[in-house]
Amino acid sequence: MTVIELKQDAPDRLVRTRRRGPVLRLEMNNPPANALSIAMMEALKAEFDAAAGDASVRVVILAAATPGKLFCAGHDLKELTAHRAEADRGRAFFERTMKLCAELMQTIVHLPKPVIAEVDGLATAAGCQLVASCDLAMCTDTSAFCTPGVNIGLFCSTPMVALSRNVHRKQAMEMLLTGETIDASTAKEFGLVNRIMPRQYLDQVVQKYAEVIASKSPLTVKIGKEAFYRQAEMSLADAYEYTASVMVENMLARDAEEGVGAFIAKRKPEWTGE
Structure with a gap:
């Protein structure tokens, strides 16, 4: 299918967009970690909001602009830490960050079109939350997932919301309490992803799923x-x-x-x- 470019893929564009017929592809472009900074979350939310009002968009794919290492590393810890020097020790900024994150995840869930996560790499913390918030998730056989907040004294409480609604409770607690990384096959066993495949087939398989869904009413x-x-x-x-x-x-x-x-x-x- 012909790729229809909606916007210029400028090097500094946080979310790149592409169209393949009724399928909209959003690519996170915040290397090297695709961290969910305030700017990244605002950019993603804006794109999802625009897709919600575009009748020509039937399905949305969420991916990384540079696959293979990190899908999304979660919140930008450097950005968060920088605000600890403020008079409130960062409280206002932390509240803004978590509120925006919750809004983004709910925007995905409430979007009137299905969202497919295309994962090639590591999805950690709020990045794992992002995967869990999507309606479907496909990944490469080298992808991995974790909620490692407990390792740095910051329990993954907001990722827990999406995670616990996708996997069994004891498996969710295993990920949350140990902070350990699970491989793609374990993620599928847990119910976090739908399909696993070699990297060379990921894009075409995800696109095929999207086209099948887009063909429905x-x-x-x-x-x-x-x-x-x-x-x-x-x-x-x-x-x-x-x-x-x-x-x-x-x-x-x-x-x-x-x-x-x-x-x-x-x-x-x-x-x-x-």
Whole structure:
């Protein structure tokens, strides 16, 4: 598929963007660690917000501009430490950082389009949180993941939110309490990633997944993603009551009428997003 460049890939651009049809690719470009500085988080959030309002975007891929070593090393510890000299010992800046991080992660979860993490390298601390916040995650067989805050006296409490919603509790606690790095196969076993592959196939496999999802009704995907995360926080009875109402409203949508009709008539559906 032809790559459509949306913006100039200037060397100092924190988030590079590319389009392949309905698939938007966001590449973190803050070497060497792709640290989640204030500027990086603001840039990412701006791109996700823009994607939310762009009907031509069906799926978003989040990757590193320079793959192979670090996907994302989490918060910029040097940036955080620099504010300890302030009168409040950095409290205001720490609060701003954590608030913005929470907003970014929730923006990904609430985005009405699926987000796929394409990981080639190490995803650590808030970088691991970023992976866990995405709807799908694909990685190379040399990738690794960790929440090592405990090693430096700073428990990964905010990464814990996303991590504990993706993997079993004891496995999440294992990562959080030991701070040790897990390899790609362990991450898949834990439920943190969907697929593992050699580096040379990562881009094309992720793009293929994105194109498959992008071929579905955008309205149906939006409804399904929102319902998935909402019902996950409910009791069993409330989840069934809520999703039953979602199904009814979904059935009344034009795309559902078209999709069911196309299935019965054995033809390809034509989605309108309504």
